[in-house]
Amino acid sequence: MNEKLQVRNLRISFRTSNGKVQAVRDISFDLAKGETLAIVGESGSGKSVTSKAILGILAGNSIVESGEIIYDGKDLLKISEEDFHKIRGDKIAMIFQDPMSSLNPIVRIGRQLTEAMLLKGKARQRECRATFNGYLKNLNKAMAASNDPARAAEISRNCKKFDKFEFKHIELESAYKKAFEAASENVDDIEKIAFELEKKTVSKGSGDRINDIVKQARDSINDYVISPEHKSEVYSLAGSLASEFAKAKKSLNFDAALKILYRLRDLSKEGIEKKAPNFFCMGYYLTFSGKPLPDMPIDELNKFLHDYIDRDFMLAFIKDAEAALKHSSSVSCDNMRAAIEKLNAARAVYTREKLDKKECYSTCKELAAAVKRCIDILNINKDSLSFTFAPSLKSQIDTYFHAIGANVKAQRAHDRDQRKYDRIVAKGKKPDWEVADAAVTDLELIKENIVRIITRLVDHYDELLANYSSRNFDEETVAVIDFLKANASGVVDKVTRRVAKHRAIKLMDEVGIAEPHKRYKQYPFEFSGGMRQRIVIAIALAANPDILICDEPTTALDVTIQAQILELINNLKEERNLSVIFITHDLGVVANMADRVAVMYAGKIVEYGTSEDIFYHAAHPYTWALLSSMPDLDTDEKLEAIPGTPPNMIYPPKGDAFAPRNKYAMQIDFERQPPMFKISDTHYAATWLLHPDAPKVDPPKAVVDRIRRMNERRATKDE
Numbered sequence: 001m002n003e004k005l006q007v008r009n010l011r012i013s014f015r016t017s018n019g020k021v022q023a024v025r026d027i028s029f030d031l032a033k034g035e036t037l038a039i040v041g042e043s044g045s046g047k048s049v050t051s052k053a054i055l056g057i058l059a060g061n062s063i064v065e066s067g068e069i070i071y072d073g074k075d076l077l078k079i080s081e082e083d084f085h086k087i088r089g090d091k092i093a094m095i096f097q098d099p100m101s102s103l104n105p106i107v108r109i110g111r112q113l114t115e116a117m118l119l120k121g122k123a124r125q126r127e128c129r130a131t132f133n134g135y136l137k138n139l140n141k142a143m144a145a146s147n148d149p150a151r152a153a154e155i156s157r158n159c160k161k162f163d164k165f166e167f168k169h170i171e172l173e174s175a176y177k178k179a180f181e182a183a184s185e186n187v188d189d190i191e192k193i194a195f196e197l198e199k200k201t202v203s204k205g206s207g208d209r210i211n212d213i214v215k216q217a218r219d220s221i222n223d224y225v226i227s228p229e230h231k232s233e234v235y236s237l238a239g240s241l242a243s244e245f246a247k248a249k250k251s252l253n254f255d256a257a258l259k260i261l262y263r264l265r266d267l268s269k270e271g272i273e274k275k276a277p278n279f280f281c282m283g284y285y286l287t288f289s290g291k292p293l294p295d296m297p298i299d300e301l302n303k304f305l306h307d308y309i310d311r312d313f314m315l316a317f318i319k320d321a322e323a324a325l326k327h328s329s330s331v332s333c334d335n336m337r338a339a340i341e342k343l344n345a346a347r348a349v350y351t352r353e354k355l356d357k358k359e360c361y362s363t364c365k366e367l368a369a370a371v372k373r374c375i376d377i378l379n380i381n382k383d384s385l386s387f388t389f390a391p392s393l394k395s396q397i398d399t400y401f402h403a404i405g406a407n408v409k410a411q412r413a414h415d416r417d418q419r420k421y422d423r424i425v426a427k428g429k430k431p432d433w434e435v436a437d438a439a440v441t442d443l444e445l446i447k448e449n450i451v452r453i454i455t456r457l458v459d460h461y462d463e464l465l466a467n468y469s470s471r472n473f474d475e476e477t478v479a480v481i482d483f484l485k486a487n488a489s490g491v492v493d494k495v496t497r498r499v500a501k502h503r504a505i506k507l508m509d510e511v512g513i514a515e516p517h518k519r520y521k522q523y524p525f526e527f528s529g530g531m532r533q534r535i536v537i538a539i540a541l542a543a544n545p546d547i548l549i550c551d552e553p554t555t556a557l558d559v560t561i562q563a564q565i566l567e568l569i570n571n572l573k574e575e576r577n578l579s580v581i582f583i584t585h586d587l588g589v590v591a592n593m594a595d596r597v598a599v600m601y602a603g604k605i606v607e608y609g610t611s612e613d614i615f616y617h618a619a620h621p622y623t624w625a626l627l628s629s630m631p632d633l634d635t636d637e638k639l640e641a642i643p644g645t646p647p648n649m650i651y652p653p654k655g656d657a658f659a660p661r662n663k664y665a666m667q668i669d670f671e672r673q674p675p676m677f678k679i680s681d682t683h684y685a686a687t688w689l690l691h692p693d694a695p696k697v698d699p700p701k702a703v704v705d706r707i708r709r710m711n712e713r714r715a716t717k718d719e
Contacts (some may be wrong), residue, residue, distance in 0.1 A: 004546055004579045005031040005054070005382075010067030012049055014059065019436025019650040023049045025603035026066075031547065036573060036580040038375060038590035038611075040626065041600035044646050047583045050600075051549045053077070054581070055094050056084045064345035064400075065441065066449045067400040068392060071547075073382025078391040086127065090120045093540035097552040099532035102271070102539070103235040109535055110520040113504035114497065115543060120543040121495030128490030135484060136163060138377045143320045146327035158317055161288070169283030174492040179222030185502045186216040192517070197254050197261070209517065210245045212498070214238040217264050218685035224273035224298075237264050274298070280485055281305035284313060294544045304492040314481075322477040325378050332376040333468055336461040339370040341457050344538065350450040360397050367393065371457065380483045385460045389453065396450045414438035436650045472584065507538040541572065548573070549581045554589065566593060587623075588630040591615060596682075599623050602647055602657035608676075609683035616707055618699065619685040621662045628702040640702055656688070664689060664697050 012024040024046040031037050039047045042521045052058050054069055057074060069076040071087065079087075081460060092320060096102050140159040144152045193209055213458050220226045227233060241260045275298045285305050286293070294304060348365045349355075368390035375386045417435045424431045494502075498669055501520070508516035511534040524532055533553060540548060550569060554562040570593045591598065592612070597614040599607040601623060607620040618624055629641040644661040647653055656662070658667035668688050677690035689697050698704070 002029045004033050004035045004071070005069040005581075006068070007050070007054070008068045009449070010050065010053065010059070010069065010141055012046075012053060012066040013059045013063045013065055015063065015439070020063070020439035022649045023603055023651050024053070025652070026605075027600070027605045029598055029605065029608065031579050031581060032087055032595075033546075033579055034573070034577045035572075035595045036510055036582055036590075036593055038582045038584065038594035038597045039600055040584055040587050040590065042377045042585055042646055044602075044641075045584075045600040045648075046601055046603040048551055051094065051551050051581060055092060055419045055549065056081075057088075066396075066445065068388060070384045070388065073384040073387045075384075075388035075392055078388065078395060089116060089320065089540075090123070090543045091545055092547045092549065093543065093545040094205070094549040094551060095533070095536055095540050095553045097555050099529065099536045100524065102536045103532065104304070105524050106521060109508075109519055109527075110501065110504055113507065113520075113535070113539055116539060116542045116657075117495050117503060121500075125491055125494065128487040128493075132484060132487040133163075135378075135380075135480075135487075139321060139575075141322055142324035146323040147217070147320065157321060158313070161313065162317065162484075165284040165287040166484075167283075168287045169485075170488055170492050171282055172286075173279040174488060174494070176222055176224055176279065177492055178224040179220050180272060180276075181499060181502075182216040182219035183225050185498075186213055186220065186267055186268040187272065188502075188506070189213050190214040190261045190268070190704075194258060194261050194265070195260050196329055199449065199458045200254055206464035210241060213261070213264065214242050215498075216272070216550065217268070220268060221269060222271075224274060224276055226267050227271075230267055234264070235268065242445055245389070278302045278305055280488075281309045284309045288312070292532050307511060318477055318481065322473050324362055325473055325476055325480065328376050328378040328469070329468070332374055332379075333465055335370070335373040337655040338463060339374050340458055341368060341463055343454050347454055350447055350454070355447070356398060360400075360554060362388075364397055366394050367454075373391045374461070378480070380480060383460075385457050389457055392453050393450065395445055396453065399441065399442060400446045400450075403446065405442060407438075407440040407443070410439045435653070465488075489659060504538070504542070507541060508535070509697070510572075511535075511538045511541075511562070513538075530565065533557065533561075533565055537565075537572070541576070544576070545578070547579045547581065549583070551583045552585070555584075562589070569593070570712070586630075587614075587626045599626070602652070603649060604657065604673075604686065605676075606687070607685040608657065609679070609685075611678070614685040614701070617679070617683065618703065619679055619683070619690060620658075621664050621689070623685075624699050624703050625661075627706060628700055630706075638702070656686075666694070 007030070008028050010024055010027050011022075014021045014023055027046070027050065029037065041047050049058070051061075053062075053064070054076060056079075058064075058629070064077050067077065069149065073084065074087075076084070076087070105108075136159055140156060143155045143159070147155060161698075163680055190213060191208060193213070193366075217226075221228060221231050221234060237260050241257065241264070244260070245256045263284055277298055281302070281427065282293070285291075285308055289308070294301065346363050346367055349359055371386055371389045375383060381653070393443065396643050414435065414437070421431055421435050434649050443573065458584065505516045505520055513534055513658045515530060517526075524535070527535065537553075548569075553569070557565060566589065569580065569582075572578065573593075582594060584590060587597075587599075594611045596608070596610055598605045599614065599620065601622050607614065607618065607623045609617075614623060615627070618627060622642075625640070625642045629642060642661060643663075647657050647660070653659065653670075654673075655671050656669040656674055659665040666688055672692075674688045676686045678682045678684055688694055
């Protein structure tokens, strides 16, 4: 499974005037590409805190006590705000519960939609350029190191050659993309305004739209879109169209305008349906052959160009690149073997009863250097454990030695409060407050975290070394060339204001906003609550993110609009292959959209499984309670409310946090937290009822009846 996000052993607390609130307690989960993970639980269960940690927007009084959030080879808990700026909103986007909290009330919707596109577009171009230049430089070094020193000059020339013709590739593709996007935009714009003209109407703002069509028609001229032979016709049509609408206030000849528009549309359609040439190969040919392009059909031209670059350059370059990959990976493996010895030996440093500060930091520095040498800089799939090892280890060591002094202060504060409490009691009075546990950091837990970081990396390196012989370097080399080409193309993907506006209008249309051209210029207050949420979804999708976090996006909406928004999110996920984290307190909301469900209570994941596991084979009493409280049109039975209230997490319970509200609770539930029992390869639950020695307990009748009805409906549907 292609994991987009990994959360490991996450613990988050908050400092408050009343004590430390333990909001998230040691949770772990993965999010795969194209998957929807629902995180379900009552208010205060830690759902939103988890999502805000992923997005790097935790409150200032938060304490990340342990854990990692791994995305794209980075631990999101350790990176700088500057690095996070490249991820937040671009790679990971979020939809909040109240859409107005995400919208500026005095800025038009269009500007709010295009702003992110323009800013992120420039950032992506810079990143692609830096990635291309940096990787090619490292490839050059590895090629030289893996070959005869006598070939060093030749290899350097070949890398410069690759770099040089990529500039031509970028130039050609940039011109093509500009023309292609203009033609694509024209097809959409013409069909929309033609519909109005067929009805003999001219809406407000049509003049601006016609000016856009005229400009886009002229920008569409390109050898491989609207060919230059049609240039004079396009310019003539564009001029006639502009002239017709210039006199529209007196009288508009609808038939004449439609005739011009349809001809422009047909030319644009013909242009965008043409097969594009291979600009990568074309860039090489035009740079080094010294000849003009041969006049032949596009398929023949592409084959000719491909054969030419292979014969003259690429096959030899790929051979050298493959040797470089093998050399780089071999050096990396040798360094892994050396690092494993150092890592294993270092465990003793961090398991002493009392850690020595100087020894801990010097060992950390040594391990960081050893692990850095293990990173294969030519591997385009980042080794996240190696990249995050040094900051993760140092962060835990910093926390340990900071906590030694902080714990003394926290204990003194606790003792002071306890003495005050005892004095009041000694006077025969009963205080209306309790003494919170000392807000001390668990030093033993930090030591365990350090050892876990080291052990996990050792296991990871052992696995990589064991699988080394099965690596396919032919495929990896092709992937490297594609990686360089993709980053070169990323430099071309320029987002202009016109392009941003067109994309914004298409996004508004995609999320179900009628008359997007008109509503593009409106303010947030001119939209209903459901429409505002659609705009927020469009803004979140503007940068085409990998991951979309939906934090209770339907809570503030009525039931009918809720269903529409849920359906919209589901459709967008399928169309864009998004990974979605959907946070809600209503288990029923995610019944038809979640691939996996994590049920949270009092900061812990108490049950985790596929949608099928949770809805048809629920195992935790809290999940039973959530299912029992879901409305069901197929029965008139009274819903079962969950008795009691969630615990005060300033005073976390020793056992199962749900025990006081659980009618199935046993004595052990009040004394010890249950481990996460494995029910199947996909299904886990933290309840002592799954222990082999526990008494057999059936789910509540309401849950059994609900599952029966769902099975009956499913059987009827399958017939």
